[in-house]
Amino acid sequence: MRNDRILMEKVGIPTDELSLHEAIGKGLPYSVFSNILSETDIQQNELIDSLAISPSALQQAENRNFTQCESDKLYRIVNILTIVIDYFNGDQKDALSWLRSNVKGLGYKRPIDLVSSSVGTQMVKDLIGKLEHGTFV
Secondary structure: OOHHHHHHHHHOOOOOHHHHHHHHHHOOOHHHHHHHHHHOOOOHHHHHHHHOOOHHHHHHHOOOOOOHHHHHHHHHHHHHHHHHHHHOOOOHHHHHHHHOOOEHHHOOEOHHHHOOOHHHHHHHHHHHHHHHHOOOO
16 A cells, blocks of 8 residues: 555545545545544644634534535645655654745745645645755755
8 A cells, every 4th residue: 555545544534536536525524533633743723724614613523524625625634744744754743844834935834824725735735746856946
């Protein structure tokens, strides 16, 4: 199994694209949120901020699945986390430190703050790709 799929499985997110698409459409269960907190060092407030979800909406999600939009954001957060962990050779602590830092290549924004939107998520992915290939100046 590829390393980028291990965290997905641990938190309860399907790893094949069709199942993932269907699960996001139906809404991911609250257990995914809980599993992200237990399987990573992401703090609850960071995850809530990255989801751009209100505390009341989070509380409602405990008794129902997340909405499609919220589920997509949960997936994006875990996807970015796996990409960054891979970039840092499997070191989750270094990956989270980078996600929490102000990054020059992102206009001195924190990557963890950008994953609440698809555009911000793509910016983080693009920067990691540039760093991996040594093309960032």
